[in-house]
Amino acid sequence: MMAGFTYTAHPARVIFADTALDQLEAEAGRLGARRMLVITTPRQTGLMDTLTAALGDRVCGTFAGAAMHTPVDISDLAADTARTRKADLVVAAGGGSAIGLSKAVALRTGLPQLVIPTTYSGSEMTPILGETRNGQKQTQVSAKVLPQTVLYDVSLSLALPVHVSMTSGMNAIAHAVEALYARDRNPVISLLALEAIGAMAAALPAIHHTPDDGEARRKALYGAWLCGLCLGSVGMALHHKLCHTLGGSFALPHAETHTVLLPHALAYNAPAIPEVMHQLAGVLGSDPARRLQDLARATGAPVSLAEIGMPESGLQRAADIALSNPYWNPRPLEREAILALLRRAHDGSLPQ
Ligand code: NAD
Numbered sequence: 001m002m003a004g005f006t007y008t009a010h011p012a013r014v015i016f017a018d019t020a021l022d023q024l025e026a027e028a029g030r031l032g033a034r035r036m037l038v039i040t041t042p043r044q045t046g047l048m049d050t051l052t053a054a055l056g057d058r059v060c061g062t063f064a065g066a067a068m069h070t071p072v073d074i075s076d077l078a079a080d081t082a083r084t085r086k087a088d089l090v091v092a093a094g095g096g097s098a099i100g101l102s103k104a105v106a107l108r109t110g111l112p113q114l115v116i117p118t119t120y121s122g123s124e125m126t127p128i129l130g131e132t133r134n135g136q137k138q139t140q141v142s143a144k145v146l147p148q149t150v151l152y153d154v155s156l157s158l159a160l161p162v163h164v165s166m167t168s169g170m171n172a173i174a175h176a177v178e179a180l181y182a183r184d185r186n187p188v189i190s191l192l193a194l195e196a197i198g199a200m201a202a203a204l205p206a207i208h209h210t211p212d213d214g215e216a217r218r219k220a221l222y223g224a225w226l227c228g229l230c231l232g233s234v235g236m237a238l239h240h241k242l243c244h245t246l247g248g249s250f251a252l253p254h255a256e257t258h259t260v261l262l263p264h265a266l267a268y269n270a271p272a273i274p275e276v277m278h279q280l281a282g283v284l285g286s287d288p289a290r291r292l293q294d295l296a297r298a299t300g301a302p303v304s305l306a307e308i309g310m311p312e313s314g315l316q317r318a319a320d321i322a323l324s325n326p327y328w329n330p331r332p333l334e335r336e337a338i339l340a341l342l343r344r345a346h347d348g349s350l351p352q
Helices: 020-030 045-058 072-084 096-109 162-180 187-209 214-233 238-250 254-272 274-284 288-298 312-323 335-347
Strands: 013-017 036-039 059-063 089-094 113-117 128-133 136-141 149-153
Touching (some): 013 020, 013 214, 020 113, 036 045, 036 072, 045 089, 059 072, 072 128, 096 113, 136 238, 149 214, 162 254, 162 274, 162 288, 187 214, 187 274, 187 288, 238 254, 254 274, 254 288, 254 335, 312 335
Parallel strands (some): 036 089, 089 113
C-alpha cells in the first residue's frame, strides 16, 4: 500500500453496450443538443452515414476530414464549420484521430462532445490533446477537451481490422503498464490498470484467431476504456517518451511503435520496480516484458522498429532526443542503456 496519494476523477458519462448506438439519440438529447456536427476520418464514410441516419435533421453539418496527430489547419477548419453551422454538440466516431479532432474543436469553440470510439486508443477518457503545427506535435492537458459522454459500441469494433486491433490493443496496454509505476500513481488507477491489462491480453489472441468473436471484442473494448482512464489520470514515463520521440521525429506509426517498444521499456525499468513486476507477472505470467513481446509476435504485430521504418542510423539521435527534456522515470535514464534498448527494439531482439 502506498503511503499517500492524490486521486482526481474526470467526469464523463460512459455507456457500454453491444449496440450502444441505439442510445445515441437519447444521449444527445440528454445533453440538450439540437444541432450536431458529426466528425469521422475519411475512411469511415459508412459510419458517417449510420450516424447521420440515426440523428436525422438534428445533424447541422458533417466533417469527414480527421487525420492522425490532429493537424491544426484541419482543426481550425472543423471549428469554423461548427461555428458557421451553429452546432451545439460535436459527435465524433472513430479512433484517436477522430476523437482528437473532436477535442480540438471543443477547445476552440467550448462545445460539448459525445464520442464513439472504434479503436482501443483510449483518447476519449483523457483530458489530453496533442496537436501538430508545422510538423511539431505539442501536447496540452485541459478539462475543456474531455468528452461529456462516451458511447462504447462493441458491434462497431468488429470492423476494426485485425492488424489495427492488435497494435491498438498493445497501445492501450502501454497506458496501463506505465500507470502502474507512475510517480503520481494511486491505488484506484493501479487496480484498473491490472484489470485492463488482463482483459486486453486475454482478448487480443482471441480476436486474432476469430476477429468477430463478440466476447473477445467486448473484453478488448472494456480493457481499452480502463486503459484510457489510466492514461488520463496519471503521468507516463520512459516508454511514452520514446514513442513520442520516434513518432514525432521519425514519423513512425503510433500504435505500432508502442507495440514494439513496450517490452523493452518495461525491461529497462524492471530493476527499479520489483513490486510492479510481481503484480504484472500475476496477470501476464512470469517475465512480463518477454510475455508482452510474445503476445505481439503471436498476434502478427510488429516486434522490431526496423520493420516499421526506423533507420538504424537514427538510433543515436533518437536516444539524444529522448534524453533531452525527459519524462520522470522510475529508473534513472542512462544514455548507453537507452541506446542499447533502442538497438534491441530495432532488431527485434529479446527485451532485457
Ligand atoms: P486512427 O484513429 O487514425 O485510426 C486508424 C485507422 O483505422 C483510420 O484510418 C480509421 O479510419 C480506421 N478505423 C478506426 N476504427 C475503425 C473501425 N472500427 N473499423 C474500420 N476502420 C477503423 O488511429 P488510433 O491509433 O486510434 O489513434 C491515433 C491517434 O490518436 C494519434 O494521433 C494519437 O496521438 C492519438 N491519441 C491520443 C490520445 C490522447 O489521450 N490524447 C490517446 C491515444 C492516442
